[in-house]
Amino acid sequence: RKEVEQDPGPFNVPEGATVAFNCTYSNSASQSFFWYRQDCRKEPKLLMSVYSSGNEDGRFTAQLNRASQYISLLIRDSKLSDSATYLCVVNLLFQGGKLIFGQGTELSVKP
Amino acid sequence: DTEVTQTPKHLVMGMTNKKSLKCEQHMGHRAMYWYKQKAKKPPELMFVYSYEKLSINESVPSRFSPECPNSSLLNLHLHALQPEDSALYLCASSQDKIVVSEPYGGYGYTFGSGTRLTVV
Numbered sequence: 001r002k003e004v005e006q007d008p009g010p011f012n013v014p015e016g017a018t019v020a021f022n023c024t025y026s027n028s029a030s031q032s033f034f035w036y037r038q039d040c041r042k043e044p045k046l047l048m049s050v051y052s053s054g055n056e057d058g059r060f061t062a063q064l065n066r067a068s069q070y071i072s073l074l075i076r077d078s079k080l081s082d083s084a085t086y087l088c089v090v091n092l093l094f095q096g097g098k099l100i101f102g103q104g105t106e107l108s109v110k111p
Numbered sequence: 112d113t114e115v116t117q118t119p120k121h122l123v124m125g126m127t128n129k130k131s132l133k134c135e136q137h138m139g140h141r142a143m144y145w146y147k148q149k150a151k152k153p154p155e156l157m158f159v160y161s162y163e164k165l166s167i168n169e170s171v172p173s174r175f176s177p178e179c180p181n182s183s184l185l186n187l188h189l190h191a192l193q194p195e196d197s198a199l200y201l202c203a204s205s206q207d208k209i210v211v212s213e214p215y216g217g218y219g220y221t222f223g224s225g226t227r228l229t230v231v
Binding site for chain 1: 152153154156159167199201220221222223224225227
């Protein structure tokens, strides 16, 4: 079983749609959680850290359920510019900063 | 613009060549990383430096040799590479420690734009 698993993609949605990405992690020692965005042939960029209390940044909402070892990302009113691959990432306790990446979910927002 | 600068952006090298990838950051970060990313795959950790000392080597072949001359610079020396080593090589940096306590979550990394390496 992969340490971090994400919904397989690609997700093809129209502009203005709401889209949700799900992610599960297997190691209960995971301590920090992130969503990264990666555009084609570019580097990953931090989208959001994810907190147990949930957090929102504009059209983006991230949720963490430690009991279920589940992370989500909700994008409301999707834009063409949201098209990218979204990577679910966790950091393990005592792993010296090592980040574990999910396989990524590709999102394509169409006009 | 990214705050982690990688050079060169593209590199083509033969299997007998020796080349180096360079990475620089001026954010005062004390942890620096090398990742390798193949097409349609997530980044895979290669090396971690913390306070200029190598702290993690993910069983990377010796044809990849990292070096951290100071807290702002990270190099990756390449020698006798194979075609399957062709990939995007990403450098990243972070504050020394990923914060544990809520609600501040963690810092995450800042990635450089990468060096696209082709081995012929």
